[in-house]
Amino acid sequence: MTAETQASERRKTALSRDAIIAAAIEILDAQGEGALTFRALAARLATGSGAIYWHVADKQELLAAVADQVIARIMVDQADGAEPSEAIRIFALAVFDAIDAHPWIGGQLSRDPWQHAVLRILEAVGGHVRALGVPADAQFNVATAIMSFLLGLAGQYALGAGMAEGGIDRTTALEEIAARWAKLDPENYPFVRFIATQLPGHDDREQFLAGIDLILAGIEPLRDVAATARHQSSPVFPGGQ
Amino acid sequence: MTAETQASERRKTALSRDAIIAAAIEILDAQGEGALTFRALAARLATGSGAIYWHVADKQELLAAVADQVIARIMVDQADGAEPSEAIRIFALAVFDAIDAHPWIGGQLSRDPWQHAVLRILEAVGGHVRALGVPADAQFNVATAIMSFLLGLAGQYALGAGMAEGGIDRTTALEEIAARWAKLDPENYPFVRFIATQLPGHDDREQFLAGIDLILAGIEPLRDVAATARHQSSPVFPGGQ
DNA sequence: ACCTGAACACCGTTCAAGT
DNA sequence: ACCTGAACACCGTTCAAGT
Numbered sequence: 001m002t003a004e005t006q007a008s009e010r011r012k013t014a015l016s017r018d019a020i021i022a023a024a025i026e027i028l029d030a031q032g033e034g035a036l037t038f039r040a041l042a043a044r045l046a047t048g049s050g051a052i053y054w055h056v057a058d059k060q061e062l063l064a065a066v067a068d069q070v071i072a073r074i075m076v077d078q079a080d081g082a083e084p085s086e087a088i089r090i091f092a093l094a095v096f097d098a099i100d101a102h103p104w105i106g107g108q109l110s111r112d113p114w115q116h117a118v119l120r121i122l123e124a125v126g127g128h129v130r131a132l133g134v135p136a137d138a139q140f141n142v143a144t145a146i147m148s149f150l151l152g153l154a155g156q157y158a159l160g161a162g163m164a165e166g167g168i169d170r171t172t173a174l175e176e177i178a179a180r181w182a183k184l185d186p187e188n189y190p191f192v193r194f195i196a197t198q199l200p201g202h203d204d205r206e207q208f209l210a211g212i213d214l215i216l217a218g219i220e221p222l223r224d225v226a227a228t229a230r231h232q233s234s235p236v237f238p239g240g241q
Numbered sequence: 242m243t244a245e246t247q248a249s250e251r252r253k254t255a256l257s258r259d260a261i262i263a264a265a266i267e268i269l270d271a272q273g274e275g276a277l278t279f280r281a282l283a284a285r286l287a288t289g290s291g292a293i294y295w296h297v298a299d300k301q302e303l304l305a306a307v308a309d310q311v312i313a314r315i316m317v318d319q320a321d322g323a324e325p326s327e328a329i330r331i332f333a334l335a336v337f338d339a340i341d342a343h344p345w346i347g348g349q350l351s352r353d354p355w356q357h358a359v360l361r362i363l364e365a366v367g368g369h370v371r372a373l374g375v376p377a378d379a380q381f382n383v384a385t386a387i388m389s390f391l392l393g394l395a396g397q398y399a400l401g402a403g404m405a406e407g408g409i410d411r412t413t414a415l416e417e418i419a420a421r422w423a424k425l426d427p428e429n430y431p432f433v434r435f436i437a438t439q440l441p442g443h444d445d446r447e448q449f450l451a452g453i454d455l456i457l458a459g460i461e462p463l464r465d466v467a468a469t470a471r472h473q474s475s476p477v478f479p480g481g482q
Numbered sequence: 483a484c485c486t487g488a489a490c491a492c493c494g495t496t497c498a499a500g501t
Numbered sequence: 502a503c504c505t506g507a508a509c510a511c512c513g514t515t516c517a518a519g520t
Binding site: 255256283288289290291292295296 | 484
């Protein structure tokens with residue numbers, strides 16, 4: 001809704017990579033992943049479909065650029081003086097909110113782990129892991145584990161919102177899934193049936209944060225507290241949850 | 242390589258859902274995700290592409306069935322009398338090995354979290370979480386957090402092996418990525434640059450297990466040990482790693 | 483009931499031709 | 502240098518027509 005809203009005149013302004021990315025984000029947000037074709041994009045930009053290829057190598061690069069744009073926006077550190085474990089929670093929630101606002105980004109992030117948007121996230125996660133006092137030889141495994149959790153969630157929420165695209169209400173969709181799960185064989189699927197009862201009422205955000213806290217609690221015994229000397233206000237870590 | 246190897250005679254035996262799934266797995270394993278088209282599948286089965294639709298609703302259902310088949314195979318519990326936290330490690334490694342052997346399954350699992358194959362994994366994870374003595378009201382969050390980690394990894398390894406499909410050696414591919422990361426701006430990407438030095442030499446399996454151990458360590462304070470009375474041989478849990 | 487295969491409605495991508 | 506848009510080589514899916 002910013003610069004080139006509708007497909008009508010246009011073509012006075014020159015086409016640019018940024019304009020293409022902006023238009024792609026508009027299509028993705030408004031109509032979802034399936035609606036982003038080079039033809040639709042060209043129509044919105046009032047240009048030929050081939051013109052896009054002059055500014056962007058192919059669709060994969062376009063999607064990577066689009067994801068990078070969105071992730072870059074949340075990369076301003078919202079947790080200035082916060083204690084490191086709190087800072088990582090705040091950052092993770094920012095990622096969560098970005099996926100929630102642009103569900104298509106979940107699929108994109110988990111589809112290509114080497115793209116720049118993922119590097120941005122990894123860098124941020126790594127910085128927080130360092131600040132937590134995780135020893136150097138454990139930082140690789142800890143940071144990538146957190147990344148895996150984030151990307152796994154990302155993929156999941158992309159799908160959850162994918163249903164919402166179809167016009168189906170979120171809670172009724174969850175109720176449908178829960179009903180299907182409840183019909184599973186009690187012998188072989190006791191746990192899934194148990195989970196089913198909690199599925200419709202659960203809070204995504206709380207579930208997400210619980211996962212982060214689980215990992216943070218797991219990091220706790222690894223911490224070298226001397227390395228985080230400046231953050232001694234809070235004691236050690238309250239424990240789980 | 243089992244029943245209907247080459248596309249030649251055939252058509253004496255009737256087409257069946259199982260035969261279609263088996264052929265699909267063969268194509269996926271041999272030539273990767275991109276090679277599985279209904280035309281290629283029909284050619285391999287020496288039938289018309291439309292015939293497949295009599296046994297399978299669409300491609301999404303086919304991929305879900307294929308993933309379910311592969312995951313079902315690893316669902317025999319390999320950790321009979323093992324202590325619960327060891328049992329979950331063994332199971333997670335079985336999932337890891339399945340993804341390693343069939344890289345395409347990673348993408349498929351993370352693409353649709355409601356498919357049956359994912360339910361199978363969730364059920365197994367949940368059972369182990371229960372055996373660990375996680376209280377009922379925390380089981381949902383803990384089990385889904387582990388699932389997210391598994392699916393996140395799944396997506397990643399699908400990609401890692403996706404390169405291998407292109408004929409590029411795995412270690413040289415990692416070296417290439419590491420070289421690209423090393424060129425990043427030291428100001429903005431110190432952690433990624435640090436990680437880059439460890440990337441080529443690292444062991445996927447060990448990295449994966451470290452992530453599982455991190456989560457297991459995080460679960461530790463949640464455990465109600467009385468609930469796991471029969472597994473009192475090992476003391477509590479040695480701590481991180 | 484099950485299979486055939488041409489046809490339909492799309493894709494991403496290319497490329498001669500224009501300005 | 503940048504854009505046009507028809508054309509190419511694919512897809513998944515449908516469906517009249519066969520057996």
